[in-house]
Amino acid sequence: MIFFHLSTSCLFSFTKEEVVSNTTSSFVFQNYTLSENYKKAKIFYENKDYANSLRLALKISESDNPKNEVELILLNHLIANIYYATRNNKNALVYHKKTLNYLKEFNLSVDKNEINSDNITYFDKDYITSETLLNYGNAFYRLNIRDNIKRYKDSALYYYNEVDKINTLKNNVLEVKSKAYNNISSIYMNDSLYEKAKYYAIKSIGIHKKINNKVNEAAALGTLSSIYLSENNFAEAKKTYINALDLIRNIKTDKAVLVREKLYFNLAYNLYKLKDYKAYDYQELSYIIKDSLRDNEFRGMIAEITEKYNFDNKKELFQKQEENKRLKDQRIFWMIGIGAFIIILSLLFWVNFYKLKQKNLRLKLSQSKLIQNQNLEKVRSESQVRILNATIDGKETERKQIAETLHDSVSALLSSANLHLQATRSQLKGDAPIEIDKTQKIITEASQKIRDLSHTLVSSVLLKFGLKFAINDMADKYSNSQIEIDTKIGETRRYHQDFEIKVYNITQEFVNNILKHSKAEKAVIRLDEVNGKLSLKITDDGVGFDKTKITNKDGLGLNQIDARIQMMQGTFNIDSTKKQGTVIKVVLPILEKDGINLA
Template identity: 60%
Template sequence: MKTLSKIILILFLAIFFETLSNKKEVVFNTTSFHIKLNDSTLIKKLESIDSIYVEKKFDLALKNAFNLLDISKNKNKEVFFKTNYIIGNIFYETSSFKDGIKYFRNNVNNILENSIFLDKKGINYDNNFLLIQNYLRLGSSYHRLKERDTLKFYRDSTLYYYNKVIDFNSLDDNILDTKAVAYSNLSALYINDSLYDYAKNFANKSIEIHKSRNDKINHAAALGNLASIYLIEEDYNLAKKIYLEGLELIENNKSPKAVRFKASLYGNLSWAMYKLKDYKAYEFQEDSYVIKDELRDNEFRGIVKTINAKYDVNNAKKLVLKQEENKRLKDQRTFWIYGIGSLIIILSLLFWLNYYKLKQKNLGLQLSQSELIQHQNIEKIRSESQVRILNATIDGKESERKQIAETLHDSVSALLSSANLHLQATRSQFNGNTPIEIDKTQEIITEASQKIRDLSHTLVSSVLLKFGMEYALKDMADKYSNSKIKIDTNIGDTRRYHQNFEIKVYNIIQEFINNILKHSKAQNAMIEMHEIEGKLSFKIVDDGVGFDKTLITNKDGLGLNQIEARIQMMQGDFFIDSVKNNGTVINVLLPILEKEEINLV
């Protein structure tokens, strides 16, 4: 079961990259439509909202879109349709699928009902493309809801709207791209139902579209999806052949998109070859890592180039300042020579007057100093012992939580899934007259599986273990954000580190966020993280009520003492800047613990 879980994860990662390659499904750009709109002010507002949406500033985009929706309703139907579509997309991107469905469905009805924009065939080109985009989003929304809940209504609605997309009879490139996405999503739907023949059929249809348009990059991605189905069926030879075919299509393509697909295809190919006991698989896995490292290196070289350009200017400034400083020091030197000479004479007189008294007190001071040093050493040893005990206790808890989480996820969850599959297979033996006890048993197993997943994630973040710090922190921010507080993230160039190091950092940040939720009364918070010269730096900012820094040691309830002890044991630096009624800024800098490298002989 653990092997099957890994394969399914690879498959859905491939499908995810395929979806990303079709930006027309997600990002709506007003310039892609050919109808000339009369109201230039409305067009500019729509373009502005679209730009804000692309930048993922969803709250601002949604606010402006609602305003434009009211303005354009009776003035410009085309702007009204497109604004509806953006609002639906914002709800989709923020996982509010039911809210998004309402706007996509209203948009479909409005487009079909407003004959003023229809041609003789029933609808013009631009609205044809907008209509198919809304159908695709409706299918994808119900698809997401089906993943959360196994209601038959969600599955039927998913199929209905995907078929609406497929039924469009057009050779336009944009519409063909959208149909290719629908085929890929249908393939994923049938994979989840274990109907692999259907999944292959739709994956092949997606491949045919990309091949007919000579779109080698998306053709390679679609081949990767098809090969992943064969991985699930354990037909490793055929999977290997198809992965190689996809890699051949983009072998000489150096575009960022093609490079990302190469990394994914090399990674999946290495798994297929590993299962075939072809240990050249490790070379392909290394190729995947090299490509990802090259992408990071290119970004780093751009940063270095910028720094070097600024460095020459800074050197010139420093030279001028140094000359001015030397002149100032020369003028001061003469003054201080006379001043210091006079001061030495005065101090010498005072010294000899007090020498006798100081000599008498010397023995007493030495004794007091020895006692103070001993006391400081004892306190230091006690403090270090307490920190080590605390750190060992926290490490033990983290290790135990991780073991329990892995047992729940890999063993108990797998057993429940197996039981559910057996019950599903049993249904066919009743010829449609399935006992209600089987339905109820499946419902109980599904609920138990969900609770186990939730408990496993609570103990140790599965997102952290599988995908790393960036996705885990984004998941944390999304989980804790609500109507009272919005938590955002700004994650720079990070990578995978030693697993124990990632767990410790994640737990420290989670404790800070818990403190914000409990005590700060903040409306907004931000988690920032980036890597600086072998160290991991993160900053947490909120706009809450703040607190008096001088009273930190007395606020044990905030858990700051434990956090500081943990950071001290990790040889890191910890800074807090907080003023009452003016928010809090927390900075942490930690030496990175690299993940262990596996050396193959």
């Protein structure tokens, strides 16, 4: 089961496999003078101009030197948060660790009655410590999601529990604790430890109630609903989702809108499981266009700035430039010498020039003929691929049209006929004729068969909820006592409907081949969006096959799949050995869905 999870700190959507709270720093300091450059870097960060913020912060760290112990702590804390915000997790861990070490090393007690001025800021050690521990744990958990290494998850839990040990009733520290509780709850939910997960989710909700933060309280209720959904307690999940929506129904902030969107989507899936067809109305309310280009741009700029301030790399680059210059001068010398030698040879052998020219002409004619033959072969091959692809497109379009006709027209007519029979029954006095009962049973059976046939032609789960839910539904249907099909689906979203249908059909063809030929006991379908492309990987532990015997991808329906992937400008690779299973990898450029008018 896959659904969106709401994190009270970042309010982004996550699958059951990934949830980490993001934090936005709001610094409160204790009477220390800070440099103007640091203040500018902090303003850049608060405005989400991470590139300029990092550039200036690194300059202070490596050139200007911090003015005092407090600025040293805050500077490392700021750099860590920039790397964390841009998902550069390993660098974030380095600077989070520095921040914690400096907090332990320095004695920061200062007379609170000191006069304040424009240069002096109040330092809150408890808040800085709690936020650093939280983000330290978050970075470890992100690495666990990427690499699936248990010690990363254990480290995340350790630092979340360290946040819990901070003994203070300050609202800002309590808010950090609520985020830690929420993340602990999510980890336990992923491990199916639902009682522990609910315990920490309820603790998080309690803090938000205490400090009257309704948006974060609604998001935490969303987390609790997700736990109920994982337990298949759909009624309690529905009740909790609706309570969360009621909390923020009249709040218009960006964060509240984003929380509502995820709550609507999760509620839609919950209602779908309850067979309540209002699910589709809620699902439409949840569609919001997401733009990831800005995030990718930030990551690129952050990497560029980090490289710029890495002095070892700059030194190595300078040495390479000097070596390249020396090699360039050497090449010029040899080119002049070789040129002179060629001129001498030309003068000595000018008599043979004409014969050589004729020979080259004949060679060029032969090459030209060969190229023409290759081009003709390429055109024939491309034509065959286009014809095959057009045939598949026609079949998919026809299946979709038939399914829509059956579902929207024939099914509606049968339902109308059933209603008329029901009305006739109510108008008759006494017992209705037995023919009416039989007719209603026949209509009901016909309606069910039409729904089943419509489902077989095109998955309604795919059309309504997208690839993530459709592939999970496929795995559930095909799993049986002889083979278990599992799914591992990362961060995906809705794409163009034709693109989703093609990917679904490709996946279904691979799964059918596994069921028919592999004799496998277990198969895994992995789907994830990586660098703007959709990555599909299917593995099984079956008998495998000899790759040398399918060099033309013939015999298992692979020729049709290959044609489809070529037309989608994707890549396709099969790695299989007899008695050692099979690994199939497909990478496809994403076709985005049409924009949604939210006015």
